[in-house]
Amino acid sequence: ENQVQGRLNVDSARSRAYAAYLQRQHDLFLTKMRQWIPEATVHHRYHVLLNGLALTVPAEKVELLASFPEVVEIFPIVEVFPESASPRARALPPLDVSHTLMGAEELWEAVGGRERAGLGIKIGIVDTGVDFDHPMLQDATLVPPPGFPKTNTSEGLANGKVIVAKVFQSVIDRQANLDARFRTAQDLNGHGTHVASCAAGNLIDLTGFPGARPVVISGVAPKAFLGSYRVCAPRCGLDSLLAGIEEAARDGMDVINISMGAPTNALLDRAAANAVSAGSVVVAAAGNDGPPPAETQNAAGGTVRSPANAQRVIAVGATTNAHQGAAASALGRVRLLEPPPPPELSELLGFRGLNGATPFPETALHAPLRDVDLIDNGVADGGGLACEPLPPGSLVGAIALIQRGQCTFAAKNQNAAMAGAIAVIFYNSEAGGDTFIAPGLGGAPLPALFLQRRTGLALKQFVDINEQAGRPPRVALERLDLPDETIVTLAIEPNHLADFSSRGPASSFAIKPDVVAPGLSSYAAVQDDDPRGDARFPVPPAVERDLQAPVYDPSGFAFRYGTSSAAPRVAGVAALLKQLRPSWTPDEIRSAILTTARRPPQLEARRVMDRGAGLVDMRAVARVLTTVDAPTHSFGAIRVRQTVTRRKTFTVKNHSTQLVTYRLSLAMTNTDPAVTATLNKTTFQVRPGGTGQFTLTLRIAASVAAGDWEGVISVSDDGTTIPGQLSIPFWVRTVR
The missing domain is CATH 2.60.40.2310 (Immunoglobulin-like)
Incomplete structure (x- = not known):
């Protein structure tokens, strides 16, 4: 009697009676507790997914609090983080590429075409909020369902597309007495805006948008409603995240996306699992901690974060897209000068190194190109990685060609410099594959460029053959002949597991991630109103250090990567399947997405704890x-x-x-x-x-x-x- 179509009905007589009972029990407990701990402050109450309270108490009173018979468990309020990978690479490709890789057209057709995809389905975005003014997040043709829009501020931000505008501030920030303007449902950071647009952003033609790529993009379920639950205001706390998930379930979101997480946290996993029991499909980013060993490794040896750890949650890892893109200011090129190269090696583009002591050269560097493999290993077998000091003088006046792996880019760069090199060209490792990153140089002395693996290996072969024939190649390392803001797209091989994608097992030894989806390459909406992001309002230095990097571009669109971008794509798939099969339960929707996933050769070679069931296949989802x-x-x-x-x-x-x-x-x-x-x-x-x-x-x-x-x-x-x-x-x- 407290369910409607398989979903918890929080307005039923039974649900209201139970909520009132919990409220009375909470009140009785608080009255009793305050007799012994008068300093205690209540910040959040949980009645739907959890029976609990978010409190602050003096540290010396925690043991006393635990002694109350009503207290079953105590969890510290920790900070959680959006699952965007660190900004090693700045730019990646359009959403429509990822749609094709997942086979979106057939599922769109099954629900009546992309112009109806997601119609009537509600996707909750538990994140940094959304930019309610963004053109991808407004749709005048949509009419909110009965009972919506819903807000918990007086800002009036909700619209026909984004039908919930709520904010939950963590005790972490309440205690810091931050500027009152942080308590807004508006996305000040941009992360949530990007996530929301990946899941359900409008179909939009960017031709004519200043600074944007001239492409047509959309979210996976462009006609779905969105509910925005801002839980990072500005920092993301366990208490506010739990409050946001509970509110999304209370509001009846069909799908809840959580593109943030924390090291294994039983309470967070429990809340997410209970949201599934309440009738919502819950999708969570697996994390960006890569393979073990890692600082966040769980007891089972995996790096998947909570709430992706939870058994019934769809945990999503990330794969490569078909392109990477970047502004010309982030790129450089290598031109082979002599001997004459084959056409495919005449000009090679790559990503510049970041944070080096020497800027990328304004004018071309002309120099011999030396393969470090032949210097520190003696043979061209790939074993030379420049992780140990090189023979003095072995690279004087040369540009060093070095493979990624085993030690930091900074260490390789430093060793090349000590041997006399004037610049470094890195190429990707076998594990990294044909993707690009902007290597962090950590103050190392030489300018650097990073190439994808297949290009690096071809260049290495050319260098080695000519070196052995007594014709050491000479190259030019230079900037592109383009305005800095020009966006350049570079082709890469899709469907490889992203090296940053977290791996299983879950802390319970369950198979995680469940599936993977494009996350290395994501061109979608971001906030465009302030490049300072959350730091637009004054904060103490200690707080400013904890703020997330802004996800901003003046065009309102930018490239991002991380499992944060992969998860909302799967949330969009779940929304479309809910539209197609409205009577299916969250567990049945999860089953359909997992069991139909495909494993192209790039993923078939991986273990199940790396890629889960495989790459989401929307063609199969449409028919199963x-x-x-x-x-x-x-x-x-x-x-x-x-x-x-x-x-x-x-x-x-x-x-x-x-x-x-x-x-x-x-x-x-x-x-x-x-x-x-x-x-x-x-x-x-x-x-x-x-x-x-x-x-x-x-x-x-x-x-x-x-x-x-x-x-x-x-x-x-x-x-x-x-x-x-x-x-x-x-x-x-x-x-x-």
């Missing part, structure tokens, strides 16, 4: 009519002293109107005779609207080595309800 109750499964970490057997039963639901015959197969993706997996059946039938089950049995012999083992179950039905096949990955860690 079968869901699985557990779209991935982890058997966890098992200490093996004798033969171990574990079983998992999966339930398959047929959402079609036809009798379906399902076929099953299984493959281990890394094999060992000591680890075997079997299925109890290879075919079974399910009636229309019905369910069926199958069981996976895992046997681990006592002789097994310590390690991680994984496999995948494939489900097909000759195309009746499944386009191609569904994939259900499973994983186990053996411990000796």
